[in-house]
Amino acid sequence: MERKNIWTSYSQQELEKLEAINADYRNCLDKGKTERECIRLTVERIEGRGYQNLDKLRKSQQTLKPGDKVYAVCMGKMIAMFQLGKRPLQEGMNILGAHIDSPRIDVKQNPLYEDESMAYLDTHYYGGIKKYQWVTLPLAIHGVVARKDGTVQEICIGEKEDDPVFVVTDLLVHLAGQQLEKKASKVIEGEKLDLLFGSRPIGQDESLDEKEKEAVKANVLRLLKEYYHMEEEDFTSAELEIVPAGKARECGLDRSMILAYGQDDRVCAFTSLFAMLDVNEPERTSCCLLVDKEEIGSVGATGMHSRFFENTVAELMALTGGESELKVRRALQNSKMLSSDVSAAYDPLYAEAFEKRSAAFLGSGLVYNKFTGSRGKSGSNDASAEYLARIRRVMDEAGVAYQFAELGKVDVGGGGTIAYIMGNYGMEVIDSGVAVLNMHAPWEASSKADVYEAYKGYCAFLKKMS
Ligand code: MN
Ligand code: MN
DSSP: OOOOOGGGGOOHHHHHHHHHHHHHHHHHHHHOSSHHHHHHHHHHHHHTTTOEEHHHHHHTTOOOOTTOEEEEEETTTEEEEEEOOSSOGGGOEEEEEEEOOOOEEEEEEEEEEEETTEEEEEEEEESSOOGGGGSSSOEEEEEEEEOTTSOEEEEEESOSTTSOOBBOOOOOGGGOTTGGGSOHHHHSOGGGOOEEEEOOOOOGGGOOGGGGGGHHHHHHHHHHHHHHOOOGGGGGGEEEEEEEOSOOEEESTTOOEEEETTHHHHHHHHHHHHHHHHOOSOSSEEEEEEESOGGGTSOSTTSTTSSHHHHHHHHHHHHHTOSOHHHHHHHHHTOEEEEEOOEEBOOGGGGGGOOGGGOBOTTSOEEEESOOEETTTBTOOOOOHHHHHHHHHHHHHTTOOEEEOOSSSTTTOEEOOSHHHHHTTTOEEEEEEOEEESTTSSSEEEEHHHHHHHHHHHHHHHHHOO
16 A cells, blocks of 8 residues: 655645644643643543532532543543534533553652662652663653642752753763673663752751761652752652653654654644644534553553543433433443554664554654554453444545554554453554654654644534434
């Protein structure tokens, strides 16, 4: 099959729209570097567009009607948004799903220590990373500290121009002869990813007798108390995520790409959100679902395996068609979903890992994967041929550029998504998404054209899939 590069197909007007979408996308990437931050910015945007919190509506026992917009949030890390369609909810929804957690390094619960007048935070990485990629980079700390009195302190250090940043050190090349003999998975080991946090002892006048031996640690604790009103014990009830510091950037002399942290899977999450905000009075109920914990198996209360989504649909049903377990099951089974996650973009420098005819290419549009998984399609939700045909029709009618691909060569590796979990309800689900280079690296690259086509594809799906 012929593969097109879509850049040459755009009119001037379309190019302007493409740039506007991408500028907004970069802005969202900068504001949303953790799942909590992504939820906060999503709620801000949708409330500005008339979405109402389902909890509040439930308490006031309001009946909902077509065109009404509602949302529910789970623990500040997962969100489901709906715009009610003209057709009854039990006839099913058009659902866009994506995840908003990204690989990173988390701070441990008992993290702070001093060694030879240097203070460190002990860490535990989250998701699949090549550990050697995360050393000697400017890093930022984002997260929250929950205190015993019930207050929650937001933390974000390393993003403003004049903020300090942090670093994980690596051995200088001059002394690295032995280290460089190790295989790549062992060059930097998990316990060596500790974050350098400070190196200046507390002033003499301020020094506490018993703390004198650890004067650098005492000094960072003094600063934490001064700026964030936190004690050392408060680390135990904190969620602090270490991520690359700095903003999303245009990439390439032609500015055709975006280089940024966390595009897996925020590139799909934000384009899905943009599409959701563009829907008006749909036939079928539109839904956008942004979930946490995909990178560690979609487990826990805020992952796709949790009951949050079906509970939310049950609440929604109670406020529309009247409470009914059977109607809830019908609504889920009759739904259609794009489970969106990033695809591996073909990289000519690593051609050996790809099979070219089935690879996703930068600048060739929204990627569909009939299946994911590994080896003999293990762990995949294999979308049905009939559904694929309907997807093709909707995308073609809307003039969306798309490609069918799979992740790398057979038997080379693989990956999972949230698609199979939604498939458990008996709904039609297909994996779709945007191709990225350097997936799971501190800085991932995507094509602006693909970001734009994803947005177009998601709009078409919400409006036209029947
Ligand atoms: Mn992903
Ligand atoms: Mn991933």
